[in-house]
Amino acid sequence: MEFTGIPQKTVTAREAGLVACTRCNRAWPLGTDVCRRCGKTLVSRDVFSLQKVWALWLVGLMCYVPANMYPMLRTQQLFTVDESTIIGGAVDLAHYGAFGIAAVILVASVVIPLGKFWAIAFLAVSVRSKGTFASGKRLLMYEIVEYIGRWSMIDIFVVAILSALVQLQGLASITPGPAAFFFALSVIFTMLSAQAFDPRMIWDAQSEDDKAFENV
Amino acid sequence: MSDIPPKVTIKPAQKKRVSGASFIWIIPLMALVVAFGVAWQSYNARGPVIVVNFADGAGIAAGETKLKYRDIVVGEVEEVSFSEGLAQVEAHIRLKKNIAPYVDASSVFWIVQPEVTAQGVSGLSTVLSGVYIEGSWDREIGDTATTFRGSDVAPLIKPGDGGLQIAFRTTSNGTLTDNAPIMFRGIQVGQIGRAQIARSGAFAITEGLIYEQHRHLINSSTRFWDTSGFSFSVGPSGAEIDFSSLATLLGGGITFDTFVSGGDDARDGEVFEVHPDKETARNSLFTVSEVEPLQMSVIFDENVSGLAVGAPVELNGFRIGSVDSLSGIVDFNQFGDSRVRLNVTVSIQPARLGLPGDVSADAALRLLQDRVANGLRARLASVSLLTGGLKVELLEVEDAPEARLVANGIDLPIMPTTKSETSGADAAATVEGVFTRINNLPIEELLNSAINAMNSADSLMSNADLQETPGDVRALLSDLSGIVTSDDVKNIPVALNATLTRVEALVAELEQQRIAETLGKTLTAASEAADAVTSSVAGVPELVEDIQTVAAKAADLEFDKLIEELTSLTSSAEALVSSPDTAQLPVALKGALDQLNATLRELREGGAVANVNQTLASARNAADSIAVSARDLPQMIDRLNAVFVQAGRTIEGYNKGDQLSRSAEGALRDIQQAAKALEKLARTIERNPNSLLLGR
Numbered sequence: 001m002e003f004t005g006i007p008q009k010t011v012t013a014r015e016a017g018l019v020a021c022t023r024c025n026r027a028w029p030l031g032t033d034v035c036r037r038c039g040k041t042l043v044s045r046d047v048f049s050l051q052k053v054w055a056l057w058l059v060g061l062m063c064y065v066p067a068n069m070y071p072m073l074r075t076q077q078l079f080t081v082d083e084s085t086i087i088g089g090a091v092d093l094a095h096y097g098a099f100g101i102a103a104v105i106l107v108a109s110v111v112i113p114l115g116k117f118w119a120i121a122f123l124a125v126s127v128r129s130k131g132t133f134a135s136g137k138r139l140l141m142y143e144i145v146e147y148i149g150r151w152s153m154i155d156i157f158v159v160a161i162l163s164a165l166v167q168l169q170g171l172a173s174i175t176p177g178p179a180a181f182f183f184a185l186s187v188i189f190t191m192l193s194a195q196a197f198d199p200r201m202i203w204d205a206q207s208e209d210d211k212a213f214e215n216v
Numbered sequence: 217m218s219d220i221p222p223k224v225t226i227k228p229a230q231k232k233r234v235s236g237a238s239f240i241w242i243i244p245l246m247a248l249v250v251a252f253g254v255a256w257q258s259y260n261a262r263g264p265v266i267v268v269n270f271a272d273g274a275g276i277a278a279g280e281t282k283l284k285y286r287d288i289v290v291g292e293v294e295e296v297s298f299s300e301g302l303a304q305v306e307a308h309i310r311l312k313k314n315i316a317p318y319v320d321a322s323s324v325f326w327i328v329q330p331e332v333t334a335q336g337v338s339g340l341s342t343v344l345s346g347v348y349i350e351g352s353w354d355r356e357i358g359d360t361a362t363t364f365r366g367s368d369v370a371p372l373i374k375p376g377d378g379g380l381q382i383a384f385r386t387t388s389n390g391t392l393t394d395n396a397p398i399m400f401r402g403i404q405v406g407q408i409g410r411a412q413i414a415r416s417g418a419f420a421i422t423e424g425l426i427y428e429q430h431r432h433l434i435n436s437s438t439r440f441w442d443t444s445g446f447s448f449s450v451g452p453s454g455a456e457i458d459f460s461s462l463a464t465l466l467g468g469g470i471t472f473d474t475f476v477s478g479g480d481d482a483r484d485g486e487v488f489e490v491h492p493d494k495e496t497a498r499n500s501l502f503t504v505s506e507v508e509p510l511q512m513s514v515i516f517d518e519n520v521s522g523l524a525v526g527a528p529v530e531l532n533g534f535r536i537g538s539v540d541s542l543s544g545i546v547d548f549n550q551f552g553d554s555r556v557r558l559n560v561t562v563s564i565q566p567a568r569l570g571l572p573g574d575v576s577a578d579a580a581l582r583l584l585q586d587r588v589a590n591g592l593r594a595r596l597a598s599v600s601l602l603t604g605g606l607k608v609e610l611l612e613v614e615d616a617p618e619a620r621l622v623a624n625g626i627d628l629p630i631m632p633t634t635k636s637e638t639s640g641a642d643a644a645a646t647v648e649g650v651f652t653r654i655n656n657l658p659i660e661e662l663l664n665s666a667i668n669a670m671n672s673a674d675s676l677m678s679n680a681d682l683q684e685t686p687g688d689v690r691a692l693l694s695d696l697s698g699i700v701t702s703d704d705v706k707n708i709p710v711a712l713n714a715t716l717t718r719v720e721a722l723v724a725e726l727e728q729q730r731i732a733e734t735l736g737k738t739l740t741a742a743s744e745a746a747d748a749v750t751s752s753v754a755g756v757p758e759l760v761e762d763i764q765t766v767a768a769k770a771a772d773l774e775f776d777k778l779i780e781e782l783t784s785l786t787s788s789a790e791a792l793v794s795s796p797d798t799a800q801l802p803v804a805l806k807g808a809l810d811q812l813n814a815t816l817r818e819l820r821e822g823g824a825v826a827n828v829n830q831t832l833a834s835a836r837n838a839a840d841s842i843a844v845s846a847r848d849l850p851q852m853i854d855r856l857n858a859v860f861v862q863a864g865r866t867i868e869g870y871n872k873g874d875q876l877s878r879s880a881e882g883a884l885r886d887i888q889q890a891a892k893a894l895e896k897l898a899r900t901i902e903r904n905p906n907s908l909l910l911g912r
Contacts, residue, residue: 048240051240051241052240055240055241055243055244056240056243056244058244058247059243059244059247062244062247062248062251063247066251079344079345079346189243
């Protein structure tokens with residue numbers, strides 16, 4: 001299949017009377033309940049997919065708010081305690097001239113999560129409405145979101161490593177702030193949300209387009 | 217793709233849809249519930265915000281500075297701002313909810329910061345951690361308040377703390393040190409707070425706290441005194457420096473003792489006087505049990521020199537108080553001019569007025585107000601003519617202009633005055649003048665001069681040379697007496713007399729010789745003959761030989777030749793005799809010449825030839841005698857001269873009577889030296905007798 005941007009006539013597996021196992025990719029005739037190869041329950045379409053996406057997306061977004069409001073890192077140096085939020089820390093770094101690191105933090109912690117929220121919401125909306133966006137591009141977007149999802153945890157890794165390394169009792173210590181917990185939750189729910197999305201619906205939307213096309 | 221499977225109807229499981237959907241929506245619902253729960257809980261847990269006003273920020277920072285109660289954090293400063301008009305710094309403190317009800321109107325707040333005082337170091341932990349605000353409140357819930365006034369220093373008396381809360385007042389000259397400890401037997405049993413000057417300026421007052429466990433030490437008979445600094449005294453037992461502890465030496469302190477038993481328990485708020493020392497404190501116990509004195513102001517127009525702090529205030533001769541302070545006052549509104557008047561603050565002890573019933577300052581004031589309306593006035597009177605000291609005397613004056621003793625509760629009541637006892641002042645002035653004159657006597661200079669003289673005498677006496685002088689003088693005197701008593705000196709006048717006698721005789725003889733000059737002229741020949749002899753002393757032997765030769769020839773030659781030769785001989789002899797040296801010839805020579813002259817005369821008168829030989833023999837003898845005499849002549853002349861010179865000097869010395877003492881002094885000095893030399897010589901000889909023999 002090529003991304004031509006022009007909707008093409010496609011035949012889905014369901015139209016072909018088949019259902020594919022999502023785990024082992026074995027195709028079964030429609031009506032088969034359980035994959036006889038790997039034992040997974042077979043469904044032609046996950047009817048609750050969008051609900052799950054939206055529910056988890058909502059939780060992820062809820063968690064993202066305190067993740068940005070509360071301090072991410074709690075740095076204790078001798079007698080001063082410094083608490084910085086994600087954006088505050090990036091701004092501080094930019095003030096100190098470390099624009100590169102500030103940009104990395106902003107991209108990894110703000111731009112990407114927000115982009116994911118937007119992308120998931122867009123996908124979830126687009127399978128319902130008759131969008132003009134090419135189905136292939138939607139799939140690509142979905143794959144990118146899925147792929148990038150795990151890398152959003154990089155912030156949490158940094159906090160975890162710093163907290164583990166910098167523990168000089170009394171002199172300096174770094175402990176994760178409450179935002180780290182919420183950020184992790186947000187990433188987790190966003191990933192779950194993305195996974196709950198059934199990409200097969202992208203093609204259903206297109207086939208509906210095709211029908212509309214045929215009707216014309 | 218030709219084999220298109222048949223259409224399959226999709227069977228949506230309705231039941232499953234509902235259950236699945238509800239299941240997944242639980243998650244966001246739970247999240248919401250948790251979020252709201254947390255939000256509500258945190259809101260619910262928040263305590264109220266109170267506002268504490270401070271004079272300055274002193275390191276308070278929003279979000280950092282904690283409020284502590286007994287060193288436990290009970291709140292945090294949320295915001296620091298200024299009050300309206302920038303008068304104060306407002307710290308908005310979020311309290312913990314469970315503490316908040318106790319923070320009532322009686323609470324106090326202060327900033328704890330590092331402090332180094334003589335009493336020690338406090339708040340050291342805040343050097344690194346920053347300041348914090350300490351609060352104190354009692355353990356009962358009282359009226360709520362949200363705005364408080366904070367202090368920069370810790371209050372002495374904290375709400376809820378036990379302890380006896382009393383106040384201290386200094387005597388009129390006493391001093392108080394802020395935050396000084398109250399010591400008892402070396403143990404701190406309390407502390408005084410920040411001292412303040414009383415409105416009248418006459419004394420300092422401060423609050424004090426006796427810790428709860430030492431409360432029983434204080435009763436109404438307890439007397440306090442100041443132990444700050446040190447006392448130095450010199451007595452029969454030696455010098456003594458006394459101070460109670462290093463801390464009180466540096467930072468001041470007061471201590472107390474209960475000298476007698478039987479006092480009532482002290483109550484909170486009781487005022488104790490801090491005496492300057494222990495003696496005063498002890499003595500104060502035996503005076504009338506004194507109450508708060510009544511203070512009044514007396515303003516005098518006239519000269520008050522002699523009035524001092526502590527001077528008595530007397531009523532009808534009985535001492536009822538003392539002068540607390542003296543100061544100048546200029547009040548145009550009150551007196552109508554800008555003259556400087558003297559404002560004397562007196563304190564009157566109500567206990568001495570014999571008030572019936574209530575003995576207090578107020579009662580005393582009422583009494584005095586009544587008396588002033590009847591003519592009681594204050595005036596200056598002299599205490600003693602000698603010292604010129606003044607006292608304040610209260611007495612009732614008849615026909616006094618109306619005046620009242622007004623007490624408005626703020627300023628001190630002013631006691632009206634009357635004309636002072638001037639005669640006493642005059643007498644005092646006279647006596648003062650006498651004292652001034654006595655004062656002006658140069659006693660110090662006199663003493664200084666005397667001291668200088670004493671010093672000089674002392675140094676002179678202690679001079680080693682002077683100490684040796686008596687010895688020298690004694691030796692000198694002994695030497696002198698030895699010399700004076702020596703036979704030689706005793707014989708000096710005798711020898712002098714003899715010499716003078718001899719000289720007299722000689723002079724007489726010489727005069728006689730001049731009388732016999734006519735006789736001498738007859739012997740011209742003999743003189744000329746003897747001339748040869750005079751030419752030199754050495755020529756005398758030749759002369760003798762010539763005479764012998766002449767005598768020998770005379771024995772042989774004819775008589776006329778003999779006479780001729782004899783004539784030349786006698787002329788020579790004559791010349792010898794007439795020479796200046798011969799003029800002083802001794803008697804022996806003259807005698808010989810006389811004999812010779814007589815012989816020659818006999819010869820010239822044509823005496824017997826038979827006598828010639830005898831004559832010649834005599835002449836030879838005479839010539840021999842002359843020769844001998846002539847040989848000794850120069851020495852004798854020298855001696856005679858020396859004697860004359862000596863005698864002349866001696867006589868001269870006696871003549872110059874005014875110079876006698878000086879000469880005698882010189883002589884004594886010479887004698888002293890001579891004596892010393894002799895002494896030395898004698899010692900030398902004693903040591904080394906050989907030196908006399910060997911000349912060394």
